[in-house]
Amino acid sequence: MTPDRPKEASARIALDGLCLTLEARPVLRDLDLDLRFRRLGVVGRNGSGKSTLARVIAGLVAPTTGTVRLNGHDLYNDRRAALGEVGILFQNPDHQIIFPTVLEEVAFGLGQLGSSKRKAEAGARETLARFDKAGWAEAPISALSQGQKHLVCLMAVAAMAPRTLILDEPFAGLDIPTRAQLRRYLALFPGAVIHISHAPEDLDDCDTMLWLDKGRIAMVGAGAEVNDAYLDEMARQGARDDISDLPG
Ligand SMILES: Nc1ncnc2c1ncn2[C@@H]1O[C@H](COP(=O)(O)OP(=O)(O)OP(=O)(O)O)[C@@H](O)[C@H]1O
Ligand SMILES: [Mg+2]
Incomplete structure (x- = not known):
């Protein structure tokens, strides 16, 4: 992590009347929130709007109505602030990767932050070493498995040391040792997640x-409390069969 940039352990999300309609369907509905956290977990059923909310918070998608701020910044309209403020790991690595080799992919963000090509590559190699993947530098990304691609994306985001990391299903497809490694890395990450x-x-x-439910906030609060309520409700819903229902 770059030592010359001040870190704040916590982050603040402020949503005010946030609505997002995609292809005439309301996906996020009237979200109001003012939250300070260090580690924020986001849960909800498939299609509840989690990934969409992540993109809106990262400033990649503009709300249809309402506002969203991360640490006071409107990141959609302030892409310069967004670079240092937030890093997002997409649920699907194929939506993220743009370069042919691991080193280029991990170095890219550092270049965006203003590092020279040489410095960006050195920083990328450092990040690879931190994840015990120095040997991956020259590997062609097309030859990696889906889980390995996921880890490349995570290393690329981690290299930029944003104040807030947004991780969309970061453990999906990773093997047990890699998950353990990632957990250790996240525990040490000084920013908000x-x-x-x-x-x-x-x-x-x-x-x-x-906890999101059909694009609305079902519950927000202390981690353990929300987790318990969510698990109870998921167990209750699991006893029914609504998998064939498409959301209205
Ligand atoms: N570009 C789009 N156009 C139209 N509808 C979209 C678009 N992107 C997402 N949606 C819809 O928005 C809803 C929320 O999608 P989202 O991907 O945010 O859900 P999620 O909570 O991340 O689900 P999962 O747990 O499966 O990852 C879904 O019903 C989805 O079909
Ligand atoms: Mg998702």
Whole structure:
């Protein structure tokens, strides 16, 4: 992590009347929130809007109405602030990767932050070494497995040391040792983390949790409390069969 940039352990998300309609469908509905957290877990059923909210918070998508701020910044309209403020790991690594080799992919963000090509490559090699993957530098990304690609994306985001990391299902597809490694890395990460996951055990270090249901906030609050309520409700819903229902 770059030592010359001040870190704040916590982050603040402020949503005010946030609505997002995609292809005439309301995906996020009237979200109001003012939250300070260090580790925020986001849960909710498939299609509840978690990944979409992550993109809106990162400033990649503009709300249809309402506002969203991360640490006071409107990141959609302030892309310069967004570079240092937030890093997002997409649920699907194929939506993230743009370069042919691991080193180029991990170095890219450092170049965006203003490092020379040489410095960016040195920083990228350092990050690879931190994850015990120095040997991956020259590897062609097309030859990697899906889980390995996921880890490349995570290393690329981690190299930039943003104040807030947004991770969308970061453990999906990773093997047990790599998950353990990633957990250790996240525990050491000095910034704030927004962690979207379907696995409650991945979120046990979250001080705060947000539960989304059909694009609305079902519950927000202390991690353990929300997790318990969410698991109870998921068990209740699991006893029914609504998998064939498409959201209205
Ligand atoms: N570009 C788009 N156009 C139209 N609808 C979209 C678009 N992107 C997402 N949606 C819809 O928005 C809803 C929320 O999607 P999102 O991917 O945010 O859910 P999620 O909570 O991340 O689900 P999962 O747990 O499966 O990852 C879904 O019903 C999805 O079909
Ligand atoms: Mg998702």
